[in-house]
Amino acid sequence: MHFAEVEEYSASWSRELTITMNGKFISTPFDPHYLRTTMTNTTFTAEGGKYYFSISTPGTTYQPILNAFEIYMAKEFLVSETNQQDVEAITNLKSTYKIIKNWQGDPCNPQVYLWEGVKCSYSDNDSARIISLDLSQSGLTGEIAASIANLTMIQTLDLSNNNLSGQIPEYLSQLPKLNVLNLENNELTGSVLVGLIAKGKDGLSLSLCGNPSLSKQVPYEKKKNKFSVPVVVSIIVMLLVSSIAAAILWKLKKGHAVWKYRRVDKGHDVFLSFRGQDTRKGLARNLYEALEEKGIKTFFDDETLKAGDEIALALLDAIEACWCIKIP
Structure with missing residues (x-):
């Protein structure tokens, strides 16, 4: 319940409020602040029947007031929660990069309120899994976070158009389901992993353009800038x-x-x-x-x-x- 006094009164007078539910006090007496919000709340288990709330001002001539009230109830979802490892991984990403998105609650459920940039797979017998993550143009800085390695069912990962730096981590070539990896337009350095190039031959769509400091060397055994062909x-x-x-x-x-x-x-x-x-x-x-x-x-x-x-x-x-x- 939300209260705000709208009248100024002298120090000798007050609008002291008392709140009861079905005749039982659910708050101690209090004075609402003038033009400022005063909030009070209570938690109880509703087991059916009727519930009566009463707001009174005993001992004063002022009438009771109420500016707004909210009622919440728990809703049981018929789907399983997102895999805990996935939840921890993406929560760590949010903390590491200080991502400013409406990422609250379960990443995959309910399906109509998926986290922005997240796609999930669902099964009747298993927890929902994160299979796609789009963090392009999200203002990411620093190195590619290690927590991504725990998204073991990820198929599509888009980290393009950010300011990520450092080398491409080895674990990206070890994600078993990854088939699309977009790292375009960052500040990555070092060389491209042999494992990623190998996965590219097996069907991985790999995008690395726009990383000016990323080595352009094609992996080959080098000897004075040339090699032999038997x-x-x-x-x-x-x-x-x-x-x-x-x-x-x-x-x-x-x-x-x-x-x-x-x-x-x-x-x-x-x-x-x-x-x-x-x-x-x-x-x-x-x-x-x-x-x-x-x-x-x-x-x-x-x-x-x-x-x-x-x-x-x-x-x-x-x-x-x-x-x-x-x-x-």
Whole structure:
């Protein structure tokens, strides 16, 4: 109950209020403050029947007043609460980044009041789980919080367009269900984890553009800025490229893109660098021309390079100039 005195009275007079419920006192006598709120409350278990509240002013000539009242009751939900590990993880995120969102109560329930940026999965037999978290443009600073590692059912994680710094943590490559990771437009440093690149080959959509301090080095064994390509590797690559070429040309004919990519400056979208009999004038040339025709900028390295020789630095420079690629 909320009270506020609206009349000024002398020190010798007061509007002393007494509140009872079904004839029993539920508060000590008190004087409402002039033009300021005075609140009183009581908690009890309602077991049916009727309840009568009475506000009186015994011993004074002033009439009782009441400005507002609120009644709350507990409501039982027929769905299970969110998994406790998920709740602790996202609560820690809220505390770490001082997130200013309407994040109150259970993150996943009731479904019509999901936390902003959160999506959940539901099961009749298990607790709700957080499967998607969108914190893009949320003013996040500092390193990527370790508590995200406890969101073990997360499928989509969007931390783009913030001011996150530091290296990409190892645990991101170990989240078993993660299939979309967007870290674009932050201030991340270091190099991209080999584990994330491996997950990219398995279907992870990885977005890293807009991190100027993130290393553009493509993971390879480096020796004076060049590496060797044995003849055996050339044969294996020939077989792989044959399969890839067939898939690319088929998809191009169908009018679909083979993968998502983003061009950076004057970089390339595709790199062709392999050796084998009649590849440069046959399969490789046909693939190169088909990709260029579709507007996919393709790097075709030194034609004089023979099997077993060292790959030209031009290829390494082209690879590093075009790091900003989305996988897949």
